[in-house]
Amino acid sequence: MKQEVHGLKMAPPPAAVDAKLAVPDGDRPCLAVTDADRWWLTTTDERSMPRSLPRLSLFEWNDSPWSPGPLRELIIESLSRTIRWGGMLRGLIEPFRRFLAASGATEVIELGAGAAGPSEVLIGELLRAGATPPRFVLTDLLPQPEAWSAAAARHPSFVAFEPSPVDATRIPPALAEGRARLMINAFHHFSPELARAILADAARGSSGIFLSEGFERTPLGFLPMVPVGAAALAANPLLTHRSRAAKAWLTWATPIAAAASVWDGVVSTLRVYSEAELREMVAPLGDAFTWEYGTYRFPLWGKGYYFYGAPARRATSRGVDRP
Numbered sequence: 001m002k003q004e005v006h007g008l009k010m011a012p013p014p015a016a017v018d019a020k021l022a023v024p025d026g027d028r029p030c031l032a033v034t035d036a037d038r039w040w041l042t043t044t045d046e047r048s049m050p051r052s053l054p055r056l057s058l059f060e061w062n063d064s065p066w067s068p069g070p071l072r073e074l075i076i077e078s079l080s081r082t083i084r085w086g087g088m089l090r091g092l093i094e095p096f097r098r099f100l101a102a103s104g105a106t107e108v109i110e111l112g113a114g115a116a117g118p119s120e121v122l123i124g125e126l127l128r129a130g131a132t133p134p135r136f137v138l139t140d141l142l143p144q145p146e147a148w149s150a151a152a153a154r155h156p157s158f159v160a161f162e163p164s165p166v167d168a169t170r171i172p173p174a175l176a177e178g179r180a181r182l183m184i185n186a187f188h189h190f191s192p193e194l195a196r197a198i199l200a201d202a203a204r205g206s207s208g209i210f211l212s213e214g215f216e217r218t219p220l221g222f223l224p225m226v227p228v229g230a231a232a233l234a235a236n237p238l239l240t241h242r243s244r245a246a247k248a249w250l251t252w253a254t255p256i257a258a259a260a261s262v263w264d265g266v267v268s269t270l271r272v273y274s275e276a277e278l279r280e281m282v283a284p285l286g287d288a289f290t291w292e293y294g295t296y297r298f299p300l301w302g303k304g305y306y307f308y309g310a311p312a313r314r315a316t317s318r319g320v321d322r323p
Contacts, residue, residue: 080117
């Protein structure tokens with residue numbers, strides 16, 4: 001994975017800079033300088049880098065408790081089929097295998113498992129690559145035991161689940177012991193405070209954590225998913241196992257399902273965390289874990305990212321970073 005490191009190139013400051021402490025709108029004190037003097041505070045590389053969009057904390061239909069249950073379900077079910085039908089996690093297999101080797105985990109708790117789509121796709125892709133999948137334990141704050149039972153029946157050696165609600169920021173010790181953690185396309189749903197808590201809890205009580213999102217922070221990142229996603233949404237009322245009439249009405253008789261899915265897709269791209277934000281979150285956690293960030297590709301010019309942490313003390317024979 002090619003990585004770029006931006007060096008610091010700073011010209012000497014002017015002889016005098018008119019600086020003062022300012023407290024804008026009741027915010028914390030900050031150093032204010034005039035625009036004429038600001039240039040020397042910016043590095044050469046920073047001036048040449050494109051600025052990332054700010055992260056927006058907007059709602060999504062699929063994770064809002066006030067959203068109708070059938071609408072939430074059909075969006076999640078359609079996303080799971082989009083990931084499966086589009087082969088969108090195939091490029092994630094190699095970094096996920098590196099993570100498993102680094103963590104030494106044979107069991108992985110999936111946080112925010114939704115309808116079990118990501119775990120089932122990873123199982124299929126790992127078997128396709130000739131690798132033995134870990135045992136996935138599905139969890140969510142809003143469990144879907146019916147969907148999980150079906151997944152466990154299809155993959156009895158590789159899927160188990162916790163039927164009661166599980167808070168990703170406080171995994172019970174009995175559930176966490178000896179297991180790594182996984183979150184696919186769900187980390188952006190959490191506020192910065194909760195996201196930090198998830199990472200901190202993983203660093204305290206797990207053998208590693210693997211995060212992945214299907215795009216970086218750009219609205220255009222949603223476009224590669226649209227063709228397969230539209231087909232998955234249209235077919236959902238025929239393939240779902242419950243609330244078929246309600247889902248058929250939302251999907252075929254009204255624009256509600258399509259509009260809500262597009263909204264959630266675009267908003268998701270504006271809620272994902274950047275590499276800098278992720279590294280800032282783990283910086284206070286010490287050096288017990290080593291962290292790796294990278295990107296992967298999927299069909300129709302899609303580009304997602306992964307970020308994982310594994311115990312720094314582990315040494316492997318597979319070329320994984322170690323101290």
